[in-house]
Amino acid sequence: MPKARCTMSKSRLLAIAGIAGLGVATLAYAASASKYGLGTAATPQQIAGWNIDVRPDGQGLPPGQGSVAQGEKVFDANCAMCHGTFGDSNKYMVLAGGVGSLKTAAPLSTVGSRLNYATTLFDYINRAMPFPHSKSLTADEVYAAAAYVLNLSDIVPGNFVANRETLPKVKMPNRDGFYEFPGLMHVHGKSDTHNTTCMHDCAKEVKITGSIPEGFVASMYGDIRDNFRGLASMNEAAPPADEATAHAAAAPTPRALTEQFGCAACHGIDQKIVGPAFHSVAAKYKGDAGAEQRLFKKVRAGGSGVWGSIPMPPQAGPSDAELTAIIQWVLAGSPEK
Structure with a gap:
């Protein structure tokens, strides 16, 4: 049987081939473009x-x-x-x-x-x-x-x-004390976002009645990177070698000690948080020769009444030398250096 002869012109064949090639290239580009070319794949260790x-x-x-x-x-x-x-x-x-x-x-x-x-x-x-x-x-x-x-x-x-x-x-006493909230606990639960009780008489202006004291975060956390370094759950597993060496060689400052032992969680330098500001403590005991010794005993034992009813728990964490350094720094006015 004679072979069928293609009646298409050479130019038309080339045009079809070009369109087909363009289609393949477009698909390849779309596949690569969907990855954006940014970042790297997370390793199993990073995910863990x-x-x-x-x-x-x-x-x-x-x-x-x-x-x-x-x-x-x-x-x-x-x-x-x-x-x-x-x-x-x-x-x-x-x-x-x-x-x-x-x-x-x-x-x-x-x-x-x-x-x-x-x-x-x-x-x-x-x-x-x-x-x-x-x-x-x-x-x-x-x-x-x-x-x-x-x-x-x-x-x-x-x-x-x-x-x-x-x-x-361990069987907790409240093991059976929870119940599912229908609007949130099920895929097909009915939402309560259109509850009529919160759709009337809405405030037209919002008045801010309280705020975090200025410097609260800085005095409490310091450099937030220092709180998480060396931990597998963070992106930065450890500080650079030269920085780690410098950190280890330098003795912690009194201010760093207040962050290390949680003092800064309740005391700001110039702002009251739960307890008095360090500047307020320095002003109260200015010129009092026995203040350092009394404050040392008070911080160790804890107590309340001088600055309000909220008690300060006993502070067993700092060594005697560290606690002395903190108290001397506070009484000196909490200097930067």
Whole structure:
């Protein structure tokens, strides 16, 4: 059988071939353009560093363990300054007690009364505590702190050891106290954003009635990078070698010590936060030869009444030399250098 002869002209064949080639090139360009050519693919190690959430069944808990006895030491050094030695600080920071109180006339929101899973306690401490140096505790220290806090409300016994096996098995008193909110907990739940109670008599002008004192963030956090360095969960795993060496060689300044031991969380240099401003303390004790010794004892022991009713917890963290340096710096007017 004779072969069929193509009757298309050579120029037309070339035109079709060119269009086909253009189509392939366009598809290739579209595929590459969708990636934008920016950034790099995250490595499994980088993803793991950010993937730190812990679920009710314990999924996400890291290796490690900590006992109630170990947790008491971790708590005293890192948590008691705000929460009190036994988790019984003033009501907006209280951790212990209150079990079964949420349905009473005097509800007290605490770890024992509110949380429905013990793993939530680990997750929160791990990502947010201690203030203001979050993520600075090891997994063992977080387990220990969680065990101690649970023991404060008699949820676990004194010989309890928290780890990835035991913590999910802890039955919290409020395990069955939560219920699903239909508008938020289901994919097909009905939204409540059109609730008529919040669609009438809306304020036309918003009046700001309070604000964070000027310098609050700087005095509390300092250089925020220093709070998170050396931690696998952050983008910057460690400071540059030369900067790390300089950091290690230089003794911390008194101001740095106030940040390290949490003083700056409650005291601004020239602004009252929870406690008085450092400048106010210096003015009160100006010319008082015995002020340094009295303040040393007062800070160590804690107390209230001089500057208001909110108590300052005992400060066991700084060494004698460090606490002396802090007090001398405050009484000198908190100089920059």
